Amino acid sequence: MAFLVALNGVGVTQNVPQRQMTNARRRNQELHVINTLQCWRTVSECRKISVEKQRHGTKSEMYRRGLQELDDSGLVLDACQDIAIIVGFLAACSYLLQDVRKAASNSLQMLTLLMYWSRATEAVRSAGSLYARIINETRNTAILQSILQKSPTVNPRLECPEFHFGGGAVEFDDLSFSYDGHREVIKSLSFTVKAGQKVAIVGQTGSGKSTIFRLLSRHFDPSHGRILVDGQDLCHVSLDSYREVLGIVSQNTILMNASIRENVAYPCFDASDEHIISACKAAEIHETIMQLPKQYDQEVGGLAGKLSGGENQRLVLARLYVQDPKIVLLDEATSNLDGTTEQKTWALLNTFCRGRTTFIITHRLSTIQNVDKIIVIEQGAKTEEGTHAELIANGESSYLASLKAQNSSQVWS
Numbered sequence: 470m471a472f473l474v475a476l477n478g479v480g481v482t483q484n485v486p487q488r489q490m491t492n493a494r495r496r497n498q499e500l501h502v503i504n505t506l507q508c509w510r511t512v513s514e515c516r517k518i519s520v521e522k523q524r525h526g527t528k529s530e531m532y533r534r535g536l537q538e539l540d541d542s543g544l545v546l547d548a549c550q551d552i553a554i555i556v557g558f559l560a561a562c563s564y565l566l567q568d569v570r571k572a573a574s575n576s577l578q579m580l581t582l583l584m585y586w587s588r589a590t591e592a593v594r595s596a597g598s599l600y601a602r603i604i605n606e607t608r609n610t611a612i613l614q615s616i617l618q619k620s621p622t623v624n625p626r627l628e629c630p631e632f633h634f635g636g637g638a639v640e641f642d643d644l645s646f647s648y649d650g651h652r653e654v655i656k657s658l659s660f661t662v663k664a665g666q667k668v669a670i671v672g673q674t675g676s677g678k679s680t681i682f683r684l685l686s687r688h689f690d691p692s693h694g695r696i697l698v699d700g701q702d703l704c705h706v707s708l709d710s711y712r713e714v715l716g717i718v719s720q721n722t723i724l725m726n727a728s729i730r731e732n733v734a735y736p737c738f739d740a741s742d743e744h745i746i747s748a749c750k751a752a753e754i755h756e757t758i759m760q761l762p763k764q765y766d767q768e769v770g771g772l773a774g775k776l777s778g779g780e781n782q783r784l785v786l787a788r789l790y791v792q793d794p795k796i797v798l799l800d801e802a803t804s805n806l807d808g809t810t811e812q813k814t815w816a817l818l819n820t821f822c823r824g825r826t827t828f829i830i831t832h833r834l835s836t837i838q839n840v841d842k843i844i845v846i847e848q849g850a851k852t853e854e855g856t857h858a859e860l861i862a863n864g865e866s867s868y869l870a871s872l873k874a875q876n877s878s879q880v881w882s
């Protein structure tokens with residue numbers, strides 16, 4: 470019996486690396502499927518469907534082989550166990566038969582021993598498979614734990630006081646930030662915005678504009694310095710209470726896989742139909758919705774994206790109107806719209822944002838000439854700040870240079 474237990478333990482332990490490798494192959498195969506589906510347009514446009522099929526086939530084959538090897542080694546272990554059980558059984562029988570012959574034991578005792586043997590070997594087998602499961606689950610738990618132990622990008626500080634909106638004055642106070650703890654993406658950034666003002670943040674690609682929005686919407690905490698909103702340090706107020714006053718429109722917002730009604734009402738589940746429809750009218754998407762087969766019940770979103778980029782963006786604007794936030798962040802909010810619709814949308818946005826503190830990221834300088842302040846960012850640092858008139862009055866201004874250089878396209882480069 471001791472030999473059987475040892476055999477089980479050794480067999481299961483030796484299987485552990487193989488089992489882990491098979492699990493890794495399964496994850497690899499699943500990730501490939503998800504990634505290919507997410508990028509299916511690129512795959513199709515680059516004529517790589519057959520390549521991805523082949524890659525999928527290779528990964529599936531590796532996983533299948535891993536499973537097969539696991540099965541094979543399981544069969545070898547089972548066979549060894551069976552042999553050990555039979556040998557043990559025969560040894561016990563011959564020992565007992567001798568005892569019965571010598572009249573040292575009776576046939577009832579022999580039967581009891583045989584039943585004991587059968588139960589004990591069954592228990593050892595079950596213990597073996599339980600041991601294998603425990604080892605497997607322990608490894609999975611270790612992976613899960615390493616994910617759970619990753620430090621969050623923001624400290625949620627559940628005990629923090631609520632944020633109290635007091636008009637929406639914002640101050641960046643000597644703020645620096647690095648994603649990886651090495652390269653500073655935002656460097657000693659300081660500026661103030663009065664309650665209700667409109668501010669544009671402009672700069673070249675990769676200069677750090679969206680990172681400023683991520684910090685302002687508190688997806689990350691600063692590495693140094695602080696952001697004060699109405700005098701309250703964002704790191705020391707509850708995240709939910711702050712996010713309640715914040716409305717964000719980004720260039721590439723992916724819609725939920727749900728109806729148009731649910732998507733537009735997502736920030737306020739109890740929004741009435743009238744409210745949703747008037748928001749969609751304001752975002753100039755109502756007419757398009759009414760032409761869809763199921764109108765406001767039409768399912769949109771998901772990986773395939775069932776609306777055009779511009780229609781998507783207008784739905785996101787409608788969502789902003791439903792949310793009615795006090796502070797608005799617009800990150801290339803109208804970049805997917807055609808010129809005429811963009812102009813109309815900016816007129817609507819200007820009306821909507823009146824009196825709300827508004828931050829705008831845009832490469833189209835023509836849309837920000839009436840804002841209260843323009844901040845120019847270069848490699849994470851503020852290089853210029855002022856109104857459109859102030860910046861163009863400075864002959865050395867990089868804003869002016871960009872405006873002149875791109876006068877025809879009106880795009881920052």
Ligand SMILES: Nc1ncnc2c1ncn2[C@@H]1O[C@H](COP(=O)(O)OP(=O)(O)OP(=O)(O)O)[C@@H](O)[C@H]1O
Pocket residue numbers: 648649654672673674675676677678679680681
């Ligand atoms: N999640 C991230 N992890 C690490 N580095 C990042 C991350 N997001 C952005 N970066 C880096 O931070 C820098 C600033 O990026 P950011 O997206 O803020 O630029 P941007 O000015 O908004 O650019 P664009 O105008 O192209 O949108 C870039 O060098 C970018 O590579």
